């Protein structure tokens with residue numbers, strides 16, 4: 001028996017040997033008055049850990065396992081120390097052990113603001129004051145309990161450091177002064193809060209985040225004036241002034257008692273995984289509230305807010321002014337291309353963005369807005385109720401401390417709410433909540449103050465095009481440096497773009513990473529035999545046939561001779577170059593020399609789809625299966641652009657001319673020049689009407705432009721393919737000119753079969769399936785864009801995995817109205833309503 005015991009202890013001893021420090025056989029949880037401890041290297045119970053932290057334990061309670069101790073603590077370079085309570089591993093003798101990963105976990109500290117150095121002294125004075133002094137005698141911290149009948153200091157089982165009197169009642173306790181952590185059993189009473197440290201090694205509570213227990217619940221907020229909350233868990237319908245409310249952290253939950261007290265049920269219970277070992281909660285320097293548990297090693301068992309919030313809802317997730325989208329950070333960009341914000345550190349996007357020109361109060365005339373659509377902010381406080389975007393921005397311009405006009409509305413954009421925060425932290429994509437409300441953030445930016453032009457001193461709302469003027473203003477801010485006259489007018493705008501595009505763009509293009517081949521102009525002259533074989537003329541220039549040295553056939557699109565080429569060219573090169581999909585025409589290369597801009601595409605031997613469906617003899621060659629396949633191909637290409645690309649791309653000009661067929665009649669989408677690149681985190685409003693009459697969705701005339709405009713155009717294309725005719729045929733009888741009018745009429749009459757292309761027998765014999773496909777078209781053509789399916793849904797329906805929505809509305813928006821409107825503005829294909837950076841070559 002005794003042999004067994006000897007072996008047992010030998011094993012224990014062996015196991016603990018490398019880190020067995022204490023010579024004392026027992027724990028040491030209490031102390032009497034007139035005791036002092038020095039933070040010296042030779043102190044008892046001093047141990048260095050492999051994470052470069054050191055503890056010098058003063059009191060320690062319990063043996064064998066994760067236990068609470070208090071004493072001096074440091075980490076990193078150990079130039080400064082805390083007097084802290086920490087959790088350490090102990091052996092049966094009350095010695096602190098050093099398992100490979102059981103670093104001390106600090107759960108409370110006395111002097112975060114005033115760390116002390118080596119040789120500092122902690123003393124429990126004969127008067128009962130617990131005092132921490134640095135080596136030179138300066139006071140770092142004290143409990144101020146002199147003369148309060150303290151007789152001793154006790155580190156309790158729960159990790160509470162208590163000064164008690166002769167009656168064993170508590171005079172002072174660390175639980176009343178929480179820092180950034182809570183231990184099981186600890187309560188946070190109304191008015192108390194946890195404050196995060198600046199960083200894991202900088203304990204200063206200059207940390208931005210705090211978690212406060214208030215009268216009716218828990219609120220986590222970031223320091224600002226006033227603080228901005230990012231997590232709230234409140235109990236409503238409560239009696240006034242619940243001063244006695246509190247939160248208790250216990251095994252399995254955080255329980256909030258607001259209108260009730262224990263032992264009744266808590267008013268709110270935030271559940272957390274039940275403890276299998278020591279646990280504590282810590283408010284991190286990043287604002288996360290984590291539950292950590294000793295599972296050899298310490299493991300995060302749950303991130304309490306993230307369950308409610310999502311990764312992007314943290315105020316500093318992307319730093320100040322950073323935009324968070326799916327955890328990725330970027331800086332606000334104006335659709336004009338003006339640089340208002342720069343990344344603080346290119347390698348660390350999460351550090352946030354800095355303003356190009358610092359916002360100053362005294363020149364409020366020089367402010368404008370960078371408007372970001374479909375983004376939201378973690379906090380929203382209604383400063384103005386029932387207003388519109390213009391008034392919200394106007395109010396913000398007038399208020400010096402307002403840093404952004406945050407506007408949210410439900411269905412009616414003139415009845416929204418406005419929030420004007422005095423500080424801006426991270427902004428986030430509104431994808432998740434878009435179904436609930438619309439939200440935009442207009443960031444106030446400074447315009448270079450050296451040049452003031454009358455047009456800059458605006459009174460927003462005085463014109464009906466407030467937004468566009470703001471866009472102009474934003475542009476002005478960078479233009480101002482170059483042009484003496486800061487200009488809103490289109491003339492200067494265009495001039496600038498022309499001027500810049502030559503120099504800036506070429507430099508830029510040399511550095512485009514992962515780009516397709518860059519050809520010299522000469523090479524392409526040779527490849528196209530001096531541009532002798534014209535394939536066609538698109539909206540962006542002429543396309544020529546050519547072949548490379550290895551005999552690969554190519555299509556070369558010349559964008560030469562165009563005015564403001566820069567943006568569309570870059571957009572094409574950047575977007576298409578990085579996008580590869582079997583249903584998208586591949587960009588093989590490009591050339592950019594002086595004024596020449598050329599794009600080299602894969603060659604599509606069967607040309608564009610319009611040649612087939614608008615030509616009675618050719619179209620009959622396409623049987624039902626072929627047409628179905630073409631429709632499916634287009635749907636897949638679009639679905640990829642909308643949903644699977646790194647950046648969402650809206651094509652904006654889906655029509656048969658932009659759908660090309662290869663030798664096997666595989667359809668591919670071409671011409672992304674019109675595509676408005678939309679960062680998922682920063683969808684911006686398209687400010688110019690784009691596309692081709694007949695294919696334009698009704699919302700072009702009014703509402704928000706989303707990828708659903710492509711779905712609409714796609715619906716038109718389906719009909720054209722199935723019916724074998726153009727959307728609009730001048731040569732026909734008035735009532736039959738517009739395909740949509742007939743479609744509506746035939747649908748009402750239940751005679752859709754009449755519409756099936758009569759040129760092709762195979763189409764007729766597949767009539768029922770063609771009519772089914774027409775229903776998909778009808779779904780895509782729904783007037784209200786929200787009711788249209790996503791392209792991925794369309795793919796599923798064509799593939800037969802899903803069904804077309806019921807109750808389709810065949811009362812398509814009056815196409816005549818649409819046509820008239822567009823003709824009113826411009827009779828050409830494309831209808832620029834406003835000056836815009838999007839303007840491609842015409």
Ligand SMILES: *[C@@H]1O[C@H](CO)[C@@H](O)[C@H](O)[C@H]1NC(C)=O
Pocket residue numbers: 030031032
């Ligand atoms: C504190 O004082 C009491 C009585 O004076 C004594 O019994 C006890 O051992 C002392 N405790 C310590 C830790 O010195």
Ligand SMILES: *[C@@H]1O[C@H](CO)[C@@H](O)[C@H](O)[C@H]1NC(C)=O
Pocket residue numbers: 042043044
């Ligand atoms: C270490 O503990 C022993 C026993 O309690 C004590 O005599 C000694 O003074 C302590 N050493 C230091 C440096 O505090």
Ligand SMILES: *[C@@H]1O[C@H](CO)[C@@H](O)[C@H](O)[C@H]1NC(C)=O
Pocket residue numbers: 041046047048054078
């Ligand atoms: C612990 O580290 C300190 C320096 O931080 C060093 O002076 C001391 O000797 C180390 N102690 C042990 C036991 O390794």
Ligand SMILES: *[C@@H]1O[C@H](CO)[C@@H](O)[C@H](O)[C@H]1NC(C)=O
Pocket residue numbers: 050051052
């Ligand atoms: C500990 O300190 C050493 C020397 O300064 C350093 O090389 C090492 O990376 C540090 N370890 C940790 C975990 O910080």
Ligand SMILES: *[C@@H]1O[C@H](CO)[C@@H](O)[C@H](O)[C@H]1NC(C)=O
Pocket residue numbers: 040118119135
């Ligand atoms: C701490 O005190 C010891 C003993 O008095 C002394 O030798 C040492 O230099 C002091 N260290 C510091 C950093 O003051």
Ligand SMILES: *[C@@H]1O[C@H](CO)[C@@H](O)[C@H](O)[C@H]1NC(C)=O
Pocket residue numbers: 142143144
């Ligand atoms: C103790 O009193 C001093 C001076 O009155 C004060 O600065 C300090 O904050 C007090 N400390 C505590 C822990 O209340």
Ligand SMILES: *[C@@H]1O[C@H](CO)[C@@H](O)[C@H](O)[C@H]1NC(C)=O
Pocket residue numbers: 030152154155156157158164168
């Ligand atoms: C110290 O705290 C423990 C609880 O952990 C308690 O049982 C004990 O009575 C306290 N000791 C004194 C002297 O108050």
Ligand SMILES: *[C@@H]1O[C@H](CO)[C@@H](O)[C@H](O)[C@H]1NC(C)=O
Pocket residue numbers: 166167168
């Ligand atoms: C205070 O607590 C200690 C330790 O638990 C116990 O021995 C002592 O009797 C208590 N004193 C009073 C007055 O309750």
Ligand SMILES: *[C@@H]1O[C@H](CO)[C@@H](O)[C@H](O)[C@H]1NC(C)=O
Pocket residue numbers: 191192193194195210212221227
């Ligand atoms: C947190 O508590 C401290 C001290 O009680 C107080 O100064 C601070 O204002 C509080 N912070 C918040 C956000 O309530």
Ligand SMILES: *[C@@H]1O[C@H](CO)[C@@H](O)[C@H](O)[C@H]1NC(C)=O
Pocket residue numbers: 198202203204206
């Ligand atoms: C700790 O953070 C504070 C507040 O941000 C800063 O002023 C201080 O310089 C930092 N200290 C160290 C050692 O980095």
Ligand SMILES: *[C@@H]1O[C@H](CO)[C@@H](O)[C@H](O)[C@H]1NC(C)=O
Pocket residue numbers: 236237238239259260
């Ligand atoms: C609050 O408590 C009172 C009595 O304690 C009770 O009558 C009332 O219903 C409670 N209110 C809510 C909202 O639970």
Ligand SMILES: *[C@@H]1O[C@H](CO)[C@@H](O)[C@H](O)[C@H]1NC(C)=O
Pocket residue numbers: 251252274275276277278
């Ligand atoms: C927490 O509660 C569970 C279930 O009651 C229990 O199994 C577990 O041991 C408890 N953990 C602690 C640390 O008390």
